[in-house]
Amino acid sequence: MLVFKTKSELKEHLQPAISKKNIGFVPTMGALHQGHISLVKKAKQENEIVVVSIFVNPTQFNNASDLTNYPKTIDADLKMLEEANCDVVFIPSVEEIYDENVNSENFEFDGLEKEMEGKFRPGHFDGVGTVVKKLFEIVRPTNAYFGEKDFQQLQIIKKMVVKNNLPVNVIGCSIFRESDGLAMSSRNMRLTQEQREASPFIHKVLLEAKSLFINEKGNGICKWVTEQFENQPELELEYFIIADEENLKEMKTINENVKYRAFIAVFAGEIRLIDNISLT
Template identity: 45%
Template sequence: MAITRLHDVAALRAWRHTQGQDNRRVALVPTMGNLHRGHLALLDSARAHADVVIASIFVNPLQFGPNEDFDRYPRTLEADVAALEDAGCDAVFAPSERTLYPHGRDIAHIHVPHLGDHLCGADRPGHFDGVTTVVALLFHLVQPDAAVFGRKDYQQLQLIQRMVRDLHFPIRVIGHPIEREADGLALSSRNQYLSAEERVRAPALHATLRMLAEALAAGERDIDAMEARGRALLEQAGLAPSYLRILSPDLQDPEIPGEVVIVAAARLGDTRLIDNLMVHV
């Protein structure tokens, strides 16, 4: 069955009304396009929680800083729609900026305090306000029963879950496990920015997280020393770490024994990589 293409709000609302009349549960997979295997894997989680799956494709200007890659971010709409159709996605909402932001970019924003102010939030000021604003707008327009996000963007997932809780969205937010290359590199649209030499170095990020996880499992407990060692290993591999932290699942100070998450961001040339690893200790 051909995928339903939706580009304006009226068409989206008509489509959503039809699903409601038929009592179909709807799952949303928000994306910025330039889809890869990791994006398409999100559809599997979406199907497990709904009768109908809709993906959105929108390169959101609100989440890019002034010196970031908004203008050069890959836009591959036709290839993306074809990939979604092959993967069995039922509909795609691909609005223009004018459609989604008819009054311009200077609009009301949603800010999640504290949780969005450190880690990637400190490294990319305003980024998460742009993310939560566009996601809230998509939730309002699509009215999904469930929404699926990749766990690679771990802090983003936590922020969206907090927003849904605080604003009483009747939506189940589902985190899909990180999809990786064979050498451990987390799949990302930005990986294509890496040069051949940088691509060889890039798996050092995940390898460093695994090394720290093994040290925790072996009984090491000096968190500050472990974080410093991890940053040093990244630097030795040619990466420039923005942060590397060992935290609780809600991104606070860790409580051991218990579950912790190792989160990191590092630059490799002009490319910013992020990764995380959950560990029970």
């Protein structure tokens, strides 16, 4: 496994493979868990070369303390990637990615960025789009892999690729969960024992909401979910919505030809956890 810290060295290494071999790419912010490794394994199955980036992107954080507290476990990350037979790891500095201009581009995502997370994290998706576009231009992957836990992010990256005519196939991968149902996230390691014990309730509610959606056609589900969290002292519901998977617009009435998904954001203390589930 080769590790590069500069764009020039990485590009020089990958240049002979571009257009001749499939390059799989998994962008991460480090603090890796088995969810990330599942993406690497899928990429290994479908590509001759797999590149993983580890870069905590400052332009996508609205909360400065969240950026400061984001877990950094580079030695453990590299060990996990080596065990997963990753080929190349890219660990750039902020200066290497942004030079001296640590700012986001302004993107048009056809309104996807204004729903859900966009309402609570203004500018977040411009930051995501900026860094992913930069990484795509550096790595020039054939296929790029993203987890469905960040489903809105996945749809936005797909939109960015289309609008910018980038020759990348963006592949969404199923949410990887702990044995108790909690969606794997780098933030989970910051949970207290009490918060960690309470947090599987999020997935439990999603499963019950799916059952209600199928059997009762969506009536009163949002109110029901809100009521469930009233008796959870460790968890505070930020939002729960049912939306069209394609445009992420909140469901008003059920259309038989639309794929719906339930999205949820919950605070455990200061730690924000998100999850989602397909309803159709």
